[in-house]
Amino acid sequence: MLDLKAKLAAAGLVTKEEIAAQERRSKEAKAPKGAKPAKGQDQGATKAPPRRSGLDLRALEGANKGARYEAIRRAVDAQRLDSAGPIPSAAAEPFHLTTQTGALARVYVEAAAKAAISDGSAGIVGYMSNHGLAYAVVPRGLALEIGGLFPLWLRVLSGHDGAGAIEAREAAAPAGGSAEAGESGPLGPEAEG
Numbered sequence: 522m523l524d525l526k527a528k529l530a531a532a533g534l535v536t537k538e539e540i541a542a543q544e545r546r547s548k549e550a551k552a553p554k555g556a557k558p559a560k561g562q563d564q565g566a567t568k569a570p571p572r573r574s575g576l577d578l579r580a581l582e583g584a585n586k587g588a589r590y591e592a593i594r595r596a597v598d599a600q601r602l603d604s605a606g607p608i609p610s611a612a613a614e615p616f617h618l619t620t621q622t623g624a625l626a627r628v629y630v631e632a633a634a635k636a637a638i639s640d641g642s643a644g645i646v647g648y649m650s651n652h653g654l655a656y657a658v659v660p661r662g663l664a665l666e667i668g669g670l671f672p673l674w675l676r677v678l679s680g681h682d683g684a685g686a687i688e689a690r691e692a693a694a695p696a697g698g699s700a701e702a703g704e705s706g707p708l709g710p711e712a713e714g
Contacts, residue, residue, distance in 0.1 A: 575599065576666050590649040593667055596659075597648050602634045603658040618645055618656070621673040623687045626656060634658045644678035647671075 529535045575596045581589050604610065609629035616635060620626050628645060630638070637643035637658070644664030647656050656676065659667070668675030668683060678684040 576663070576670075578666060578669065581670055589670055593648050593670070594650060596663055597646070597657050597667075600659055600663055601657040602637060602643055602660070603628060603630050605657075616645070616677075618676050619685060619687065620676070621647065621686070621688050626676075628656050628658065630658055638677060639679065641679035644681070644684065645676045647674040647676055 526535070526540050530537060530540060576592055581592055584592075598605065604613065610631065613629035613631055614635060615627045616630050616638065617625060617627050634643060638645065642661050643658050644661055645656055645658055646664050646667045647654055648667065649655075661678065664675060664678050665681070668678070668681070672683055673686055673688055675681065675684045675686075
């Protein structure tokens with residue numbers, strides 16, 4: 522009796538090469554982790570070290586803003602150390618920070634996340650969630666990478682000089698001209714007369 526692979530090959534649905542490749546993949550999957558490759562397999566190949574945050578910084582530096590937002594959102598959702606839900610737990614405490622415009626904001630964190638923020642192993646970053654700008658507690662590596670892409674999004678990170686930066690505001694000139702001492706605008710003393 523023919524097995525399923527032979528029947529599929531006879532029907533022309535798969536090739537012999539595809540069957541051989543699938544058998545190799547299934548053998549590799551069944552091999553225990555840390556096992557040495559069998560003779561004939563490439564023993565000189567090494568795996569790349571795993572990325573700490575999951576962000577491909579080289580690709581994101583050239584990407585558009587939407588792609589950056591999406592990649593950061595996914596990395597934050599996967600690695601955040603605080604609760605993503607709208608209702609904090611009963612043990613959560615408020616942690617206050619300044620936004621990039623200088624306003625006061627707060628996140629609710631558990632004791633473990635607060636300790637990680639204090640010792641510098643975690644930081645607080647702003648990121649563009651699906652509902653607008655939000656803040657999250659993330660591991661230090663991810664916080665540094667987000668800060669590399671958007672420096673003003675790095676809000677709290679112990680031992681980092683750039684954390685908590687406030688965006689520069691340009692002084693706006695008054696609409697009626699210059700604001701020299703003694704001059705009045707259109708609603709000043711001259712307008713009343």
